Amino acid sequence: MPPTPQPVAERRAAYAAELAQGTARFHEPRRADCPWCGSKRLRTRLRTPDLRQRKPGTFVVDECGDCAHAFQNPRLTPEGLAFYHRDLRDLPADAHDSLAERLLGARGGAGRHLAAARAMLPFPEPESWLDIGTGHGYFPAAAKEVHPYTSFDGLDPTRRVEKARAAGRVEEAHVGRLTDPRIAERLRARYDVVSMFHHLEHTPDPRQELRAALEVLRPGGHLLVEVPDPDCAFGLLLGKWWVAYGQPRHLHLMPLPNLLGELESLGCVVVATDRREPHIPDDLSGALALALGRVLPGLDAPWRPAPPTPLQRTARLALTRASAPLLASTAALDRLMAPLLRRTRFSNAYRVVARKEP
Numbered sequence: 001m002p003p004t005p006q007p008v009a010e011r012r013a014a015y016a017a018e019l020a021q022g023t024a025r026f027h028e029p030r031r032a033d034c035p036w037c038g039s040k041r042l043r044t045r046l047r048t049p050d051l052r053q054r055k056p057g058t059f060v061v062d063e064c065g066d067c068a069h070a071f072q073n074p075r076l077t078p079e080g081l082a083f084y085h086r087d088l089r090d091l092p093a094d095a096h097d098s099l100a101e102r103l104l105g106a107r108g109g110a111g112r113h114l115a116a117a118r119a120m121l122p123f124p125e126p127e128s129w130l131d132i133g134t135g136h137g138y139f140p141a142a143a144k145e146v147h148p149y150t151s152f153d154g155l156d157p158t159r160r161v162e163k164a165r166a167a168g169r170v171e172e173a174h175v176g177r178l179t180d181p182r183i184a185e186r187l188r189a190r191y192d193v194v195s196m197f198h199h200l201e202h203t204p205d206p207r208q209e210l211r212a213a214l215e216v217l218r219p220g221g222h223l224l225v226e227v228p229d230p231d232c233a234f235g236l237l238l239g240k241w242w243v244a245y246g247q248p249r250h251l252h253l254m255p256l257p258n259l260l261g262e263l264e265s266l267g268c269v270v271v272a273t274d275r276r277e278p279h280i281p282d283d284l285s286g287a288l289a290l291a292l293g294r295v296l297p298g299l300d301a302p303w304r305p306a307p308p309t310p311l312q313r314t315a316r317l318a319l320t321r322a323s324a325p326l327l328a329s330t331a332a333l334d335r336l337m338a339p340l341l342r343r344t345r346f347s348n349a350y351r352v353v354a355r356k357e358p
Helices: 008-019 078-087 099-105 110-118 138-148 160-166 181-186 206-216 233-241 256-265 283-293 310-341
Strands: 042-049 058-064 070-072 130-131 151-156 170-177 191-197 215-228 268-273 349-356
Touching: 008 256, 070 078, 110 138, 130 138, 138 151, 151 160, 160 170, 181 206, 206 215, 206 256, 206 268, 215 256, 233 283, 256 268, 256 349
Parallel strands: 130 151, 130 191, 151 170, 191 215
Antiparallel strands: 042 058, 058 070, 215 349, 268 349
16 A cells, blocks of 8 residues: 655644754855866856745856856755755645646656657667666657667666556666666666666766766667757846756756767767757746746745645635636747757757767
8 A cells, every 4th residue: 555645734844843954954065166177167157046846945056167067066965955856746736736837847748758769760779778767667658669679678766667667668677876886787788778868967976877877888889868958048048947957956067068078088989969859848938937936825835834824825826827828828939939949059958879889
């Protein structure tokens, strides 16, 4: 039987006790150099609160003046990451019922999964494929339509991947992180393709993650990576309202040249790059959703000191319904402009396919 949900009052009391200690302990010491190239020429690119869940805390994204790598500084500790990831997929019902939360929570879909799977069609058909950060396994489920003779496995730090296996979306489910030596050794040289879709930006050390991915690839196998593009013009135009900043959950934003250089230094041959197809048409609608979430009365969330009053609940419901047509129109505008924007500096993501050389 599934565990009984903890009563809201108990969860609120637990959060209150946790927050009474402050949020400074969730951050590592601020670093004075770039984690990618070691340069000390840093500038603050962004300062923002948690706009998605509205948990307490302020987060800073610095950018390197030499290599343009952007990173959270000070970075969250593992305890801090757990705190801010917690409840992300379990927001109160009134949040899930809103169009805004659906926009913010659904950056992928069957169409995008199929397009990503087709990116491997020009290369030898893979026998085995590992999807890292697979979650519920929706990508492998869609990719089977493109690669019907491929065996798909999934790896995720949460138990969601076990549900994916139970639902038949993956054949093997691995719970944990690829950088865990026990997992890396068990999966060494097992796969023809390893995919990472919007995964690297969440990792404390993207370079370590890339090295671990290459360890589980067979010689001649391919690494498929998609990440947000920090060179996207929307990042400058929208500032903290740009969804791809993803604070406080995104720890790194890597420019394309940096990732290409790292893969080549690891002995890979980059066989394809794409800034067009990976574009996610949600920049304007996502910014509007975040802005509306900031001005609406607060959610009935356990990390808030007190539940909303009946008047606040009524006002939130009314304003959420009133904003739905505007959000829907903005989402339609995002999709309408996507064919043009994906060909310009407004494209917000890129894809890299690299081959592991023998």
